[in-house]
Amino acid sequence: MAAIALLHPFPFGPPIMAPQAEALRAAGHQVIVPDLLAADTHRPQPPDLSFLAQEVFAAAEAAGQTGQVAVVGLSLGGYVAMAMLADAPHRVAGLALMDTKAGADDAGAAAGREAYAARVVAEGM
Numbered sequence: 001m002a003a004i005a006l007l008h009p010f011p012f013g014p015p016i017m018a019p020q021a022e023a024l025r026a027a028g029h030q031v032i033v034p035d036l037l038a039a040d041t042h043r044p045q046p047p048d049l050s051f052l053a054q055e056v057f058a059a060a061e062a063a064g065q066t067g068q069v070a071v072v073g074l075s076l077g078g079y080v081a082m083a084m085l086a087d088a089p090h091r092v093a094g095l096a097l098m099d100t101k102a103g104a105d106d107a108g109a110a111a112g113r114e115a116y117a118a119r120v121v122a123e124g125m
Helices: 014-026 049-062 076-087 107-123
Strands: 003-007 069-074 092-098
Touching: 003 014, 003 049, 003 076, 014 069, 049 069, 049 076, 069 076, 076 092
Parallel strands: 003 069, 069 092
Antiparallel strands: none
């Protein structure tokens, strides 16, 4: 059985996925909830979706899941899930996208996201 990766939205971290993770684990599923925003020294700046996709695959491997992963992505997590599917479709057993979109932001939306991210970094949640 494929593990299930739950991918959180920005600016939240893995705890926002805790109720879903607990329910899935109680039903006998292996669940991975990687921290997409964790600070590490090898992360490109700005973070790249393909890089984050590989981080999710690495988290699955670290948890002992070397085969396919079913991926659930919420907002930012959805962008990462789509990058996982684009980069390694043979490793994705299933895909659920929630409150996300496939198209790139226009210049105004991208500027708004950058401003929001800067505000979160400066002021916190």
